[in-house]
Amino acid sequence: MTDILDSTTLNGSQAPPGRVDRDRVTDLIGQLLVAIGEDPTREGLADTPTRVAAWWNEFFSPDAAVPTCFAEQHLSDQLVVVGGVSVWSLCEHHLLPMNLNVTVGYVPDGQVIGLSKFGRVAQRYAGRFQVQERFTRQVADDIALAIGGSDVAVAVHGTHLCMSARGVRMESARTTTLEARGRFETDPILSQQFLTVVATQWGNP
Numbered sequence: 001m002t003d004i005l006d007s008t009t010l011n012g013s014q015a016p017p018g019r020v021d022r023d024r025v026t027d028l029i030g031q032l033l034v035a036i037g038e039d040p041t042r043e044g045l046a047d048t049p050t051r052v053a054a055w056w057n058e059f060f061s062p063d064a065a066v067p068t069c070f071a072e073q074h075l076s077d078q079l080v081v082v083g084g085v086s087v088w089s090l091c092e093h094h095l096l097p098m099n100l101n102v103t104v105g106y107v108p109d110g111q112v113i114g115l116s117k118f119g120r121v122a123q124r125y126a127g128r129f130q131v132q133e134r135f136t137r138q139v140a141d142d143i144a145l146a147i148g149g150s151d152v153a154v155a156v157h158g159t160h161l162c163m164s165a166r167g168v169r170m171e172s173a174r175t176t177t178l179e180a181r182g183r184f185e186t187d188p189i190l191s192q193q194f195l196t197v198v199a200t201q202w203g204n205p
């Protein structure tokens with residue numbers, strides 16, 4: 001397990017993905033089809049390598065800028081929670097999809113973050129090979145950077161196809177990760193308020 005979850009990959013400093021060589025991927029997918037006993041020239045598969053290469057190109061997100069913030073001097077004590085941010089990533093152990101349902105909470109201190117940016121931050125880190133724990137930390141890091149403070153909480157509810165559709169085959173298994181920083185770590189009332197909103201948003205999936 002150590003090589004899967006070591007401190008290098010969990011510390012949020014993962015390099016952004018590089019450029020996809022679509023011609024090479026197309027060629028390799030054709031080879032993969034042969035290797036698993038298929039005929040890549042048959043009608044139904046003829047365009048599959050090109051489509052799969054297009055998908056890999058689409059999957060890897062470009063690196064994004066720091067989220068836009070707006071000055072709101074009078075706001076310094078309000079809990080803001082943005083939920084329903086659902087993104088698809090790929091687990092880096094099996095290259096199978098994971099759905100990550102993200103809820104972010106923060107306390108503005110003189111500025112607020114543009115609401116769409118929570119989705120953009122989540123998409124940025126979903127568009128690479130991931131483990132849920134690292135994704136959760138990376139989202140928290142970016143939001144903390146944007147607000148220039150540490151009062152940030154990120155909760156992620158994950159469904160991993162590598163656990164549901166193969167291997168141990170537990171369809172209902174869900175993984176929850178929570179990164180609570182600053183006042184979300186030290187203030188039990190704020191923490192409870194955030195978790196109550198999270199529970200309300202997630203319902204009983």
Ligand SMILES: Nc1nc2c(ncn2[C@@H]2O[C@H](COP(=O)(O)OP(=O)(O)OP(=O)(O)O)[C@@H](O)[C@H]2O)c(=O)[nH]1
Pocket residue numbers: 004005091092093130131132133160162163167168
């Ligand atoms: N901690 C963590 N583990 C993950 C995540 N995604 C997948 N995994 C796990 O990564 C592990 C890989 O284990 P291995 O023993 O190397 O691979 P495997 O033989 O295919 O394991 P099984 O999935 O148990 O069949 C599995 O336990 C997966 O459930 C994730 O986001 N976080």
Ligand SMILES: [Zn+2]
Pocket residue numbers: 091092093094095096160162163
């Ligand atoms: Zn996996």
